[in-house]
Structures are given as C-alpha cells and as structure tokens.
C-alpha cells in the first residue's frame with residue numbers, strides 16, 4: 001500500500017476528561033484559606049495510590065548524589081506546583097529512603113509517612129491557584145520495586161552503578177513526586193557520581209563538572225515529561241554524540257562497553273528510523289534523541305524513557321523502532337490513566353509492523369490476518385493469549401503489559417487504517433499526535449478559567465474525527481472494549 005500522499009495534519013478532536021476531586025469541608029485555616037487534604041491518589045483504575053490530588057507539578061529540580069560502593073543515594077527534590085484547590089495538606093509519592101526535611105515556600109513543614117505516601121502539612125495553607133515550592137531532602141538505600149506482573153523497576157543495581165526505571169510506578173523509589181502519568185512536568189536533574197563514572201538521564205546534558213573526585217552531570221528536560229519515563233543510568237558507558245538533519249537534533253547514546261559491538265550497527269539506524277517516524281507520525285516532539293544500552297539482566301526489558309529509551313541488551317531493529325515511536329505515543333501523547341496503556345503499546349507495536357512492511361518484511365495485513373486466524377506465533381497458547389481481554393480492559397494491574405495490550409492494540413489501529421484508508425489514517429494519527437503533544441496540565445494559566453486539575457488527554461480513539469469524515473459513525477469500540485473476539489469485518493456503529 002502506498003502512503004505517499006500525506007496532507008497537513010488536521011486536528012483530531014477527542015474527549016477530554018477532567019479528574020473529579022471531592023472537596024470536603026473542614027481542616028485548619030491559614031490566611032483565610034479553609035483548605036482540606038489533597039488526597040492520596042488520582043483514582044487510577046489499576047494503581048489507586050499513584051499520583052495525588054489537589055495540585056499539579058510544573059517542574060522538578062532534582063539534585064542527587066550516588067555512591068555505588070555504599071548503594072547510597074542522597075537528594076534534594078525541589079518541586080514547583082500549583083494548587084488546584086485550597087489545601088491544608090498534600091501528598092507526594094515516595095517509597096523507601098529517609099526524609100530529612102521538608103519545606104514549603106521556604107518554611108519547615110510537617111511530614112508523615114504511610115506506605116508510599118509522604119503527607120506534607122505546610123505551615124500556611126495553600127489557596128487554589130497558588131504556585132508553591134516544596135523542598136524535600138532525603139537519603140538512604142533506594143529500593144527495587146517488584147511490579148504486580150513480577151518485573152522489577154525503581155532503583156536497579158548494576159555491575160558498575162545503577163539504573164532507575166519507572167514504568168508504571170518505579171520513580172517513587174528515587175524521588176518524591178506526583179507519580180502518575182496525568183501530571184507531567186519539566187525537569188532539571190543533576191547527578192553527582194564518583195569520577196570516572198557517567199550519569200545519563202533525560203533531556204540534554206547542560207554541564208559536566210569534576211571536582212574533589214566526583215563528577216556532576218546536569219540534565220535538562222524542557223518538554224513536559226511523565227515521571228514513569230524519567231530515567232537515570234549510572235556506570236561505565238561508551239558515549240557518542242552526533243546530530244540529525246538540518247535542525248541538528250542532538251543524538252546522545254550511552255552503551256555499556258560489553259554491549260558495544262552488538263549495538264553498533266543497530267544504533268547507527270537511529271537517524272533513518274527518526275526520519276521514517278517523522279514522515280509517518282509528524283514532527284518529533286522533543287529536543288534530543290538517543291539510546292542507553294545496558295546489560296541484559298540489568299532489567300530484562302526495554303523502556304521508552306523520554307528522549308532516549310533504555311535497552312537491556314543490544315536491541316534488534318524492530319525493538320529500536322518500537323521504543324523510538326513511543327516518543328510520539330506514550331511520551332509526548334501520554335495516557336491519562338493506566339487503562340489507556342494500549343494506546344502506547346498499540347501504536348509502538350503497529351509501528352514495528354509498518355516498518356517491516358516498508359522494509360521488505362511481512363505486510364501489516366498479513367500480520368493482522370495471521371493474528372486473527374491464530375497462527376502468528378509458533379505456540380498455540382500465545383496465539384490464544386491475545387484474546388484474553390480487550391486491550392483497554394486488562395483484568396488487573398498484573399496484566400497491564402500482557403499480549404492484548406500490545407498485539408490486539410495494534411490490531412485496533414490496523415482496523416482503523418483499513419476502515420478509513422491510508423490518507424485519512426495518517427491524517428488522523430498526525431492530527432492526534434499534534435493536538436495532544438505534551439498535554440501539559442500546567443499550561444493552564446493559574447488564576448484564569450475554571451480549576452482544571454489534571455485535565456489531560458483522555459482520548460480513547462479519535463472517534464470524532466472518524467465520524468466526521470464519512471458522516472457515518474464508525475467507531476471501532478468493539479475492538480477496544482469488548483470480549484472476546486470481535487467480528488473481523490464489522491466495525492460496530494456506536495452512538496455519538
């Protein structure tokens with residue numbers, strides 16, 4: 001199929017969902033404010049304690065020092081946030097580590113810990129719309145978190161340093177924050193490590209200074225970032241930097257020397273993949289790109305950490321395509337809740353199919369047909385597993401990264417393409433990526449308009465766009481929400 005005719009993307013309209021925060025009365029008062037507690041979660045259907053109510057973070061300023069010999073992390077987290085209601089107290093998510101002090105607006109605040117909740121009670125209550133600065137000093141041995149699906153995240157020790165990974169809730173192991181994808185923020189991350197080691201994070205490296213036997217790396221991420229794609233890699237790495245294209249997009253790769261030979265050829269494809277993805281999905285949403293390659297057993301999975309994905313073991317080309325395309329779908333357009341993860345994984349998986357189709361491999365239709373027939377994978381169990389649940393309805397947190405989320409997610413996207421044709425499909429996809437690029441709740445102008453706490457992209461699919469094209473309501477909801485096997489030919493009509 002030809003995808004040569006691309007129009008300028010139209011904006012796909014879609015549903016925006018606001019988080020409803022229950023306001024109760026009571027609480028203390030300060031400066032005329034009658035605040036209440038912000039709440040210990042944002043109501044995520046799979047991770048109810050993830051994130052917190054009552055405020056939006058706009059910026060994280062992390063100053064960290066790590067000693068790999070003692071496995072000791074010490075840090076100061078400067079958090080700039082805006083109150084979305086009158087607050088007497090608010091929570092941050094933090095797991096493990098000892099909190100030494102907390103200030104709000106420079107004044108000592110009281111803090112209490114319970115599970116992953118660090119409750120902060122500022123001296124003066126915060127009024128809705130106020131921008132405030134929190135400073136948390138903390139230290140200790142950071143923990144590795146085992147997910148409901150048994151994978152490990154958070155702080156992972158490696159042979160020569162550490163790797164911090166955060167999907168879905170691991171970032172609370174290395175800094176306190178509002179750890180839910182519905183609250184994105186810009187970041188400055190400064191990391192001090194023993195001289196001789198590298199410290200790689202998201203965004204662009206602003207400076208690297210050595211004194212007294214220690215080196216401080218300062219990384220800056222201007223574009224909003226969800227905390228689950230924040231990353232830190234400390235150790236020995238072969239660093240390479242280059243640029244792509246006329247705009248000179250910086251490429252920064254860090255490769256564990258053991259993985260250098262196996263990685264060389266595939267990482268050299270980054271410029272070609274970026275160009276291909278930009279052609280298909282629209283302008284690249286960030287200011288730099290690259291990759292980190294660690295050793296296989298450092299995590300056992302790869303992750304679309306912002307700007308530069310982390311691979312544990314040299315990736316193959318499809319995997320590199322997958323993680324780079326996540327930068328558009330997942331990192332820039334971010335799910336409002338973990339129920340929407342199929343949009344991340346569906347697009348990233350579908351991008352692998354498109355890459356294969358464009359590079360002499362199987363066609364997307366052949367892949368779809370084989371999956372639908374049930375003979376795509378070598379083993380029967382795997383072929384069955386893609387039908388275990390609809391992609392937007394994992395049965396529990398243990399299943400949010402199961403096959404239906406990836407494979408059936410990609411099948412939904414293929415069905416949309418098949419229904420509307422290539423021109424409309426790329427129009428929709430590029431329009432959607434452009435319209436919801438960096439859905440930054442903090443872009444809301446404090447003090448004007450209604451309080452819109454956590455108003456972030458809640459798009460399930462660009463329904464409206466699909467409907468508006470032919471005048472016929474053709475939403476592929478059967479493929480997203482229903483069990484077990486939707487009709488292959490019929491895309492069910494649903495109401496507006």
Ligand code: TRP
Nearest residue numbers: 167168301302303304345400401
């Ligand atoms: N998002 C990763 C990818 O597709 C996979 C992954 C790693 C993941 N850790 C996870 C998915 C935790 C869900 C939860 O490349």
Ligand code: ZN
Nearest residue numbers: 322326345348
């Ligand atoms: Zn993925």
